[in-house]
Amino acid sequence: MAALLEVEDLRVRFSVRSGSAGILRLGAQRWVDAVAGASLTVSEGETLAVVGESGSGKTTLARAIAGLYHAQEGSIRFQGQELRGLAEGTFRPLRRHIAMMFQDPVGSLSPRLTVKTLITEPYKIHNFKDRDLDEEAIRLLDMVGLSADFASRYPYQLSGGQARRVGVARALAVDPKLLLADEPTAGLDVSVQGELLNLLGKLQDRLGIGILIITHNLNVVRHVADRMAIMYLGRFVEEGPTGAVFAAPHHPYTLALLAANPEPDPDAQLNRIELVGEPPSPLDRPHGCEFHPRCPFAREQCATQTPTRHRPTADRHYRCHWPQVWRR
Amino acid sequence: MTYKTRSELRVILSHLLRDPLGLAGLAIVAVVAFGALTADWITPYDPIALNIMDRLQGPSAAHWIGTDQLGRDTMSRVIMGGRVALEVALPTIGGALLIGLVLGMIAGFGPRWLDNLIVLLLDTVRSFPTVMFALAVVALVGPSLQTVIVVIMVTSIPTYGRVVRTQTLALKSNEFILAERSMGASTPRILAVHMLPNVMGPLAVLASMDIPTVIALEAGLSFLGMGVKPPTPSWGAILNDGYTLVRNTPWLVIAGGIPLIVTTLEFTFLGESLRDVVDPKLRKQR
């Protein structure tokens, strides 16, 4: 499989100012690395899940790939072409190949446009003059399993699940090659989120697109992702094939996340591992291994030395001084 | 469930018709607008024709609300005054709204330094007390309709500019705008198709609430003799005539004041009612 998207050592930095921004900026300016050197690849027809908790930088990563945030360092290659630092004018034609879905199903739809206008907007933006928009609208709605009479509705007349489907229809309108999906199941009930995941899977089989899913929900990851990467404080601490990571996590944080994901079974036995404290702020990164203040297995070395990337097999890696193979 | 998609205008109209105060506002505003449009035909006398023989007459069948110290028919002057009020209010607010819209959008969507610059400029102009500033300009160029329009317009721009900027900034980081950008929509397209419709609602409300303020300002300046030039009839000028002659002709003070108060009141009611429709928070509940 050819690599569709290759991200290397990406760094996205925001300036944080104490005090309200104004013309007189007497407050001290500080920089925070929301994404601090992240690398990943997505191949055609493959799904990669980026898993992390709030503040881990996963949304920033997706938005930087989509060119919505400026990345200071590293590279983003799409089909071999460097995207980072591309002028908006050069980037624009490429955008039809990279579709993005946002967290809020209803809020990511322009509120004063009808569903038909919304899903056929990509044709107008990318100048597909030969298309019959009415026909396309019906085709797209059918593709995501909505009836044609949804075309005249406004976003506020849609349920979360329906709005999500409209979002998928719009994202796939101009046949993108890569789909960036930021928390695609956020705000959906369990009974509905399956529908969306099934739909995404079906469309991926049919269209062969690469998907990057950003999520905090490990249950979702298991069913949609070929590979998964765990993000902590803007860096990946572990990556590997989904099945292998679930079966035998190497990094204690991965293990903690898996343990923190209770199954709906009162008798289920878990490798109980509970983290202490809360995630540190990226403004104030711990020394050594950044996870050590919360790690139940931390030793002296962890506080001083930054762990390097280990590759036990060709398709896995992790950053930990004391990796253990946890059998679940 | 079936959804009827009604046009925005019909939603607003049907709301206004159900709200008694909004309806009253709409009616009076219509009357004033009608009077202003047809003033040339419906005024019983020439509002500026002098007729010293008939000066300071009380209400009668010939002159319903009497005449002033120069014998001009007060009724005709009041009707014409409505036209002057709107002649000042509409271009003033239209201009301020347009300039404010452009500046606010540039500030909200443009680079940080431009935003800072525009905000500083708006804050500066906002800090001129309107009437004081108007008086300073009038002192230089003399009173006239144009002066009043330009001065009030300039001092009104910051209000609109700031509202548009705040709205634009809030919308800019909204997911639907990010979604448009990720699809490759150009900045002009985002501004025109996605920002403008969402900014216009609150702006229209602000403008309709501003009309009474501007009408009152014009009348106030004319009352001071710093607004429209005599003999142009303005409600403020009629009030001033009445003020100086209050002992002989109390009807003049009433004739100038009542239409002014009623008009500003009804415009305000209309604006309040409009806000109830446009305000998204209230709208969700319906």
Next chain:
Amino acid sequence: MFGYTLRRLSLACLTAAVAVTVLFVIIHLVPGDPVSIMLGPRATPEMKAALTAQMGLDRPLPVQLLTFFANLLHGDLGIDVFSGRSVTDIVLEQVPYTLELILASILWSATLGIALGCYSAVRRNTLGDRITAVLSVGCIAAPSFVVALYSLLGFAVALRWFPAIGAGEPGDWGDQLNHLVLPSFAIGLSWVGYVARLARASMLEVLGEPHIRTARAFGLPERWITFRYALRIAILPTVTVIGVGVSFLLSAAVFTEIVFARPGLGKLVIDSITTRNYPIVMGAVLISTLVFVLATALSDIVNALLDPRVKSSVS
């Protein structure tokens, strides 16, 4: 907090400096020549030239602006050609009258407005709320100079309850207060409505916030919830608006001072326009601009004092 105050004040200085510059430039761009205005239609070219030179108007604009600023820093706005007194002195003499009028108006109207707003919010959708709403809107719409005129005719001329003109005997507090009643009523009336509407809206918003539900779930007395828990937050936007509203009140004060023949900045400006005394007009506009800039800065600082979220974002 200290840092915030300092920053806000320096921003105010910057705004004031830019405002003065813009004002200066606008005035010079406007067609119309202060010298001709001051001298009147019968002035000879020699007289004009002399006055132009005396006022420094023959020099290039940037130089004029710099001189102007240099003088301004010393509090020097020039010498009044008619009385020979310093313009600054003449203007500053009038400032207390206008300030006391504005403060009195704010005081009574904001107090009443906030009280009405709270009442309306707590008793929302009752008859009392609706009546308050209609009255507030009515108040907002009433142009202040018409209110001034009608209250002068009604309460001073016809009923003789209050004095009609002037600011009262200097030194006689009771008399001065008596003279303040009608003018501050005229200025404050529309402000009452405005503040009431605003206070009601923000109070309703705060009362709908989750933390109020928390307070109720702990059984706190409703009176505490209204005043200690909700009003403290709801008052913040009102404070900001009052700061910005000083501009509006300054405008209203001009009309009111004329109607009641009260000394003050407004009356000074109008009198100076009639006597073609242009430097005084400029001086008064300038001072009132500075008053306004200071007022907004003050309201922001008060806001920061009342809202810990602002403070901590600074420190």
Next chain:
Amino acid sequence: MSTREALLEIRDLSVDYATAQGALRALREVSFTVPKERIVGIVGESGCGKSTLIAAIIRLLAPNAAIRSGTILFQGEDLLGNTEKRMRELRGTAISMVFQDPMQAHNPVLTVGRQMVDIQYRTGISGAAKRRRAAAMLAEVGIPDPERHLDQYPHEFSGGMRQRIAIAMALMARPGLLIADEPTTALDATLEVQIIHKLKALQTEYDCSILFISHNLGVIAKLCDEVVVMYAGEVVERGSVRSVFHQSIHPYTRSLLDCDPGRIKERTGKLPTIPGEIPNLVSVPPGCIFVERCPDRIACCQCERPGWHEAGDGHGGACHLLEGP
């Protein structure tokens, strides 16, 4: 259910909301019991009436809500018949609440200490003593250096910390019943575990009952002793957690458990779902409320509302399929 003494007993509670379209029947004949010193979970998806239910228990319903029928007995006292004054006495002392969004649950302009002192206004102790108790309570929920934290404002704490503060405040008066409304939904998974463990530990220590509302089946399974399953304003099944999760008797419960991807260990391209949507509660259909989405429906489900059927040991459900032959 269990044979323990009931602390809270809800019988046939029905609540309507007045809407422009007509009365929305948000809760219909809801009945269940919270026994003393037990944790009862309420599980259901959006629109099932969880929030209305707890608002009805503490009598803080929205102004357009009306209680149509039912009784809520708390320690034998009928809450619905109580005066507002009596309710206020109970709130925060006998019944307290922890809310969903920790970021907005506290007053932003008052210090945490002030808010914790305020809620003790009914106790006759001195201000300094109230403060000491507040600090002790913060220490109890695992907040280090409580004395200093009392003088901080809510925005200076992280989400997890604020939820701990909320729990400290709720338990301060040693209430008999703690109602927790999705207290961990807004938190990250690793923090969720911490809070769940803390709640369980405190429940044993304080001997209180907890009514725990959640849409997360996993959390309910870990924390609760008993569970009430709600769908579209009705209780469809209730019983001990073990029997409900292992031997569900209502098709909705089964479907809901099937949908949870956490249950399915193998990767599948076809996750189970519950097709269809919640019925419009303004015009409640005459038959079973779940019929339109039910995989096992039979003829009588369309027209007749199912009655309650006990399956033994306090486990029961509302389904026609449970009727004997």
